[in-house]
Amino acid sequence: MNPAPTIGVIALSGELDIGRRAEMQEALRLPAAHGAMLIDLSAVVYADSSILAELLRFRAEADRRQVRLALLITSRQLSRLVEYAGLSEAFAIFDARGAALSYLGETPA
Amino acid sequence: MNRQSMRSFALTGVVLVLIIPTVIAGGLLERRYVARAFAAAEDLRIARTTAFSALRFQLDEETGIRGYAATHDRVFLQPYTEALAAMGPTLEQISDQVTKLHTGGGPLVSDAAATNATWLRTVARPLLDPRTANLNAVERRGKTLVDHFRLDIAQLDDLSRRRQTEVDVEAQSAIDRIVLLMLGTAIVIVLIAAAAGFQQSRLAARLEDQRLRAEADERSNLQLRAAYQTEKRIADTLQGAFVQRPLPSHTTLRFSATYVPASEESKVGGDWYDAVELPEQRVLFSLGDVEGHGIEAAVTMNRTRQALISAALIELDPAAVLARVNDELLTDEARMVTAVVGYADATSYEFVYATAGHPPPVLLEPGRAARLLVCGGLPLGITPDAVYTVRRVQSVPGALLVLYTDGAVEHSRDVLDGESVLLAAIAAAAAEQPVADLAAKIHEGIFAGRPVGDDVAILTIGFGIGDLGRRSGGAVAKRVA
Amino acid sequence: MTGQSELRINRRARGDAARPLRHALSAFMKAKEVEPDSVDDIVTAVGEALANAIEHAYSDGDNGKVELFARLDAGGTVVIEVSDQGAFIERGQRQGRGYGLQIVRRIARWVSIDTSSGTTVSMIFDAPDAESFRDVKAPNLER
Numbered sequence: 001m002n003p004a005p006t007i008g009v010i011a012l013s014g015e016l017d018i019g020r021r022a023e024m025q026e027a028l029r030l031p032a033a034h035g036a037m038l039i040d041l042s043a044v045v046y047a048d049s050s051i052l053a054e055l056l057r058f059r060a061e062a063d064r065r066q067v068r069l070a071l072l073i074t075s076r077q078l079s080r081l082v083e084y085a086g087l088s089e090a091f092a093i094f095d096a097r098g099a100a101l102s103y104l105g106e107t108p109a
Numbered sequence: 110m111n112r113q114s115m116r117s118f119a120l121t122g123v124v125l126v127l128i129i130p131t132v133i134a135g136g137l138l139e140r141r142y143v144a145r146a147f148a149a150a151e152d153l154r155i156a157r158t159t160a161f162s163a164l165r166f167q168l169d170e171e172t173g174i175r176g177y178a179a180t181h182d183r184v185f186l187q188p189y190t191e192a193l194a195a196m197g198p199t200l201e202q203i204s205d206q207v208t209k210l211h212t213g214g215g216p217l218v219s220d221a222a223a224t225n226a227t228w229l230r231t232v233a234r235p236l237l238d239p240r241t242a243n244l245n246a247v248e249r250r251g252k253t254l255v256d257h258f259r260l261d262i263a264q265l266d267d268l269s270r271r272r273q274t275e276v277d278v279e280a281q282s283a284i285d286r287i288v289l290l291m292l293g294t295a296i297v298i299v300l301i302a303a304a305a306g307f308q309q310s311r312l313a314a315r316l317e318d319q320r321l322r323a324e325a326d327e328r329s330n331l332q333l334r335a336a337y338q339t340e341k342r343i344a345d346t347l348q349g350a351f352v353q354r355p356l357p358s359h360t361t362l363r364f365s366a367t368y369v370p371a372s373e374e375s376k377v378g379g380d381w382y383d384a385v386e387l388p389e390q391r392v393l394f395s396l397g398d399v400e401g402h403g404i405e406a407a408v409t410m411n412r413t414r415q416a417l418i419s420a421a422l423i424e425l426d427p428a429a430v431l432a433r434v435n436d437e438l439l440t441d442e443a444r445m446v447t448a449v450v451g452y453a454d455a456t457s458y459e460f461v462y463a464t465a466g467h468p469p470p471v472l473l474e475p476g477r478a479a480r481l482l483v484c485g486g487l488p489l490g491i492t493p494d495a496v497y498t499v500r501r502v503q504s505v506p507g508a509l510l511v512l513y514t515d516g517a518v519e520h521s522r523d524v525l526d527g528e529s530v531l532l533a534a535i536a537a538a539a540a541e542q543p544v545a546d547l548a549a550k551i552h553e554g555i556f557a558g559r560p561v562g563d564d565v566a567i568l569t570i571g572f573g574i575g576d577l578g579r580r581s582g583g584a585v586a587k588r589v590a
Numbered sequence: 591m592t593g594q595s596e597l598r599i600n601r602r603a604r605g606d607a608a609r610p611l612r613h614a615l616s617a618f619m620k621a622k623e624v625e626p627d628s629v630d631d632i633v634t635a636v637g638e639a640l641a642n643a644i645e646h647a648y649s650d651g652d653n654g655k656v657e658l659f660a661r662l663d664a665g666g667t668v669v670i671e672v673s674d675q676g677a678f679i680e681r682g683q684r685q686g687r688g689y690g691l692q693i694v695r696r697i698a699r700w701v702s703i704d705t706s707s708g709t710t711v712s713m714i715f716d717a718p719d720a721e722s723f724r725d726v727k728a729p730n731l732e733r
Contacts, residue, residue: 015609017608017609017612017641018605018608018641018645019604019605019606019607020605021605046633046637048608048634048637048638048641048690049688049689050641052689076627076630077633077634080630084692084693084697085689086689400699445699445700445714447700466702485706487712487714488714491667492594492669519695523691523692524691
């Protein structure tokens with residue numbers, strides 16, 4: 001019997017550009033504990049396509065382990081970046097924390 | 110209601126508010142004058158009548174007394190007694206009247222009263238007394254006194270008549286003033302009406318003016334629309350002319366081209382290709398892409414082509430040609446143009462070219478894989494500081510130079526993918542024998558029935574009669590210049 | 591905006607070089623009163639070009655310079671060039687499989703990569719000031 005899924009949160013902030021690639025890779029590791037993950041990017045003020053590559057890698061891993069994934073994006077620049085890259089449909093993206101959490105299903109751990 | 114109308118209405122209101130009470134007051138005042146004048150005239154008439162009745166009484170008294178004196182018949186005393194009774198009050202009445210009516214006859218009334226009193230004393234009493242002798246002298250004295258009385262009354266009447274004339278004149282003046290007032294009011298009203306009428310006609314004129322202006326606007330709209338239709342026809346004609354310009358049929362250089370606009374309805378677009386024979390076995394070639402679609406892009410495209418050909422007649426260097434065209438296009442604010450322009454030399458298998466922000470030309474030489482040539486430069490019409498570089502390529506017989514617009518490579522997920530599709534299509538088309546309609550075959554090879562997203566123009570220039578199909582190995586016949 | 595204005599700035603091609611160059615460009619455009627949404631989009635595109643230059647220059651082990659040049663003209667157009675002197679790389683390798691250049695093409699009116707001497711990514715953007723912003727069409731997201 002599976003335990004009730006809990007939601008893990010990974011938060012990133014500031015300007016996520018090529019200079020912080022290693023940090024993004026380090027942060028975006030899929031922990032074993034949770035059945036759902038919220039990537040909180042609400043404190044990100046700028047991002048380039050480095051984050052997109054890392055998010056796609058992360059998503060591939062989450063899909064493999066059947067972990068539900070949601071992104072929280074409030075920055076206009078970041079949401080336009082996702083649009084321009086044609087990845088708007090590739091993720092479940094929310095601009096409010098509550099909506100993201102109810103999508104993911106349970107209260108956070 | 111605009112401010113002008115409100116102002117004149119307010120003004121009219123003020124004028125009316127001032128005038129009407131004045132007219133009414135004036136009218137009432139004058140009416141009082143007239144009423145008084147009429148009353149005075151009536152009173153004067155009465156006064157004159159009263160004065161004459163006083164005279165009649167005096168005469169009745171005299172007649173009565175003389176009759177009695179002659180006959181001693183008491184019946185003659187009756188008129189005397191009656192007149193005597195009436196005389197006193199009548200004289201008082203006359204006195205009041207002349208005072209009220211300001212005739213100035215006061216002294217005359219007093220004199221008449223005194224005369225009557227004297228006659229009563231010195232004529233009537235003696236004649237009534239039977240002991241009186243010398244009746245003739247008394248009667249003679251009586252006659253004198255009565256004449257005097259008559260004179261008084263006559264003078265009183267004169268005064269009354271004079272006063273009456275004065276009153277008439279006053280009344281007439283008052284009436285005249287009323288008439289004048291009414292006339293004046295009428296004139297003012299007429300002026301106000303005229304002003305209002307004038308105002309109305311000014312308003313009407315302004316509305317008419319507006320109507321004319323609206324009509325003029327409508328006409329200019331129609332003219333603009335007509336001009337637009339004309340421009341569209343011109344653009345269509347130009348585009349038609351463009352498509353129909355024949356490619357040179359040359360002994361050593363072979364050309365083929367295709368132009369497929371993005372959509373059926375917009376048969377005009379911003380892409381073009383040109384190949385023009387020049388003296389000394391040279392051919393000018395160009396291909397380009399105006400930003401956007403439709404008629405406006407077509408118009409800019411034609412301008413650019415014309416400028417390019419004109420510049421090519423002056424300059425021998427394709428980079429200089431682009432510089433001239435850039436200068437010309439800088440005035441066209443909105444549109445950006447990418448282009449390749451160059452000269453091909455039929456005898457030496459050499460060509461020079463320059464690019465302005467355009468995708469790289471493809472060169473397919475026998476024995477080599479198709480490759481992208483160096484490109485660069487900023488698009489035309491962006492900045493006066495743009496720098497264009499001439500590239501020189503010494504090629505070989507059998508080489509194929511392919512120029513294209515970005516619609517040929519930007520149809521797929523990324524440009525890289527688009528480029529490899531293009532290169533493959535060129536290689537495949539060139540391998541077919543015979544080499545005809547090469548450009549169309551390349552287009553087919555890229556799109557293979559897929560929908561075309563953007564306008565696509567392709568121009569191919571084949572050098573020499575060599576065999577383009579042999580891609581690997583094989584001796585290449587060197588042509589001696 | 592009056593006349594033409596230029597910005598030219600460079601840094602050693604390291605991971606932390608992109609940020610100061612982006613900030614300089616952003617400040618430059620804001621000072622010229624370019625409309626904020628356009629500034630955001632342009633910085634996004636140029637950020638990709640910078641990341642591309644830095645990534646390839648750095649990976650070559652050759653920490654040459656990465657240079658940003660911007661020219662803004664009075665008509666509301668800006669030409670931006672990001673160049674590095676990385677060793678000659680096939681154009682194909684340079685474009686890579688990442689999203690960088692796709693993003694640039696979505697935002698810019700025109701992009702070109704010149705690998706004849708080092709690599710220069712040239713881009714042209716609309717950079718309207720606030721008053722003329724309403725006349726500018728939104729970036730073409732369907733392309």
